[in-house]
Amino acid sequence: MMINPVELLDISTRIMGMRKDEFAAVVGGVAGCTGLCVGVVIIASLWRIFSKAGQPGWAAIIPIYNLFVMMQICNKPPYWMVFFFIPFVNLVAGILMANALSRSFGKGVGFTVGMILLPIVFYPLLAMDNEPYRRVD
Numbered sequence: 057m058m059i060n061p062v063e064l065l066d067i068s069t070r071i072m073g074m075r076k077d078e079f080a081a082v083v084g085g086v087a088g089c090t091g092l093c094v095g096v097v098i099i100a101s102l103w104r105i106f107s108k109a110g111q112p113g114w115a116a117i118i119p120i121y122n123l124f125v126m127m128q129i130c131n132k133p134p135y136w137m138v139f140f141f142i143p144f145v146n147l148v149a150g151i152l153m154a155n156a157l158s159r160s161f162g163k164g165v166g167f168t169v170g171m172i173l174l175p176i177v178f179y180p181l182l183a184m185d186n187e188p189y190r191r192v193d
Contacts, residue, residue, distance in 0.1 A: 094176055104183035105129075109160070130156035131191055162187040 059067075069079045102116035106125060115125040120137075127136050130153050139149035155168040161182055170178040 097176060098179055101179035101183040102126075105157070105161075105179070108183070109189040126153060126157070129160060129189070131160075131193060132156065156192060158182065159192045160189055161185065162190065 066076075069076050072079065074082070099116050102122065103113040106115055106122075106129070107113040109129040111125050111129060115122050123140060124134070124137060127134065132153065136149060136153075140146045151168075151172060154171045155165070158164070158168045158171055163182070167178065167182075171182070
């Protein structure tokens with residue numbers, strides 16, 4: 057027996073004693089706060105990673121510039137910027153950049169997989185690690 061999503065919403069709002077619009081506001085508020093917290097953690101981690109690599113930490117909060125700085129840290133040429141604006145090519149470029157970033161701090165392929173699948177955990181780990189930055193070709 058499959059439950060209709062509308063029925064599921066009715067059941068959950070009845071259990072909590074809320075109207076549907078109140079329930080939606082609560083869910084939206086929780087999702088928004090969670091997204092904000094994740095964003096702050098990632099920005100703080102990038103700030104620290106940039107600083108460890110000898111780049112300005114504030115570059116982590118400037119949208120396109122942080123990608124350019126990340127390419128410098130990963131020793132990638134400037135034309136790679138174009139790859140990040142092409143659908144599906146940007147996924148491959150992002151994976152290669154994550155690998156180059158993890159190798160720049162002495163990590164392996166396993167850490168790269170972690171950075172791709174669980175960035176909220178692995179970017180802070182990379183930022184707080186004592187491993188120094190090494191420019192990798």
